[in-house]
Amino acid sequence: MTTTSPEATIADARERIDALDDRIIGLIQERMAVSDVVQQTRIASGGRRVSLSREMEILGRYREALGKPGTTLAMTLLELCRGRI
């Protein structure tokens, strides 16, 4: 039977975390680009950059899935996507 050392388990798990973080960062960048399309289209048709009702929906989804820290995460994502308000 082969045993895996704690060091090897940690190193392997950290590699997976780094790979997940790379994907998460890529998804955030993709979200920023898609969000920009929505914002620019709304502005070009006479609307405002921000849609508070839509943001409430998004905050609710993240809170439902992840609890209170989910709300904080969603607020950070929204700030990345539309800037500070």
Ligand SMILES: O=C(O)C(=O)C[C@]1(C(=O)O)C=C[C@@H](O)C=C1
């Ligand atoms: O869904 C929209 O209407 C968007 O403009 C996208 C988005 C977002 O990044 O999720 C960005 C700004 C708005 O205030 C609300 C949501």
